[in-house]
Amino acid sequence: MAETFFTTYIAVFVAEIVGDKLLYTSGVLATRFRWAAVISGMSLAFMAKMAVAVAVGATVGKLLPPWLVAVLTAVSFIGVAIAMWRQPDVRTPKEKDSRILHGAMIAFTTIFLSEWGDKGMTTAGVWAAANVSLAASRGLSHSSAAIIVWLGAVAAMVTKGGLAITLGASIRSWIAAHISPRRVRHFAVLALILLGILSVLEVTGILVD
Numbered sequence: 001m002a003e004t005f006f007t008t009y010i011a012v013f014v015a016e017i018v019g020d021k022l023l024y025t026s027g028v029l030a031t032r033f034r035w036a037a038v039i040s041g042m043s044l045a046f047m048a049k050m051a052v053a054v055a056v057g058a059t060v061g062k063l064l065p066p067w068l069v070a071v072l073t074a075v076s077f078i079g080v081a082i083a084m085w086r087q088p089d090v091r092t093p094k095e096k097d098s099r100i101l102h103g104a105m106i107a108f109t110t111i112f113l114s115e116w117g118d119k120g121m122t123t124a125g126v127w128a129a130a131n132v133s134l135a136a137s138r139g140l141s142h143s144s145a146a147i148i149v150w151l152g153a154v155a156a157m158v159t160k161g162g163l164a165i166t167l168g169a170s171i172r173s174w175i176a177a178h179i180s181p182r183r184v185r186h187f188a189v190l191a192l193i194l195l196g197i198l199s200v201l202e203v204t205g206i207l208v209d
Contacts, residue, residue: 008152037103057128
C-alpha cells in the first residue's frame with residue numbers, strides 16, 4: 001500500500017511540477033485571498049479532478065487484459081514524456097486575474113475548470129490502471145488500489161499547490177538563476193520514463209514486488 005501511494009505521489013508530482021500553469025495561477029490567487037481559503041478550494045478541486053482520472057484508469061485496469069494495460073501504460077508515459085520534452089525553456093507567467101472575487105470558491109472553480117487531461121491527470125489515470133490490474137497479486141481489492149492511487153495523486157497536487165502558494169515566485173526565481181530549465185526538464189523526462197518502465201514491467205509480471 002505504501003509503495004503504491006508513494007510511487008503515485010512521485011509520478012504525478014514529477015509530471016506536474018515542470019513549467020505548469022498552476023504554479024502561476026496559485027501565486028495569483030494567493031496575492032488576493034488568505035492562504036487557508038486558497039488551499040481549501042484548491043484541495044477540493046484536486047480531489048474531484050483526480051477522482052475522475054483514477055476512476056477512468058481503474059475501469060481500464062479491470063476490463064482490459066494485463067498485456068494491453070502494459071501497452072497503454074507505455075504509450076501514455078511516452079506521450080507525457082514527449083510532451084514534457086517539447087516544453088519551451090522560457091515560460092511567460094499568466095497575467096493576474098482581476099475578476100477573482102471569493103477565496104475558496106474562486107480557487108476551486110479556477111483550478112477545477114482548467115487543464116483537464118493534463119500531464120498530472122494522465123499520469124494518475126495510467127497509474128490507476130496499472131495498479132488496479134495488479135491489485136489481486138498484492139492482496140488488494142480493485143477499489144482499495146484505486147483509492148490509494150487517488151490519495152497519492154491528490155497529495156502530490158496539494159503539495160505542488162502549497163509550494164506554489166507559500167514559496168511561489170522566489171523558488172522559481174532561484175531555480176531559474178541556478179539551474180538550467182533544460183536540465184530540470186530533462187530530469188523530469190528521465191524520471192517519468194523510469195517510472196513508466198517499472199510500471200510496465202510490473203503489469204507484465206516481469207518485475208515482482
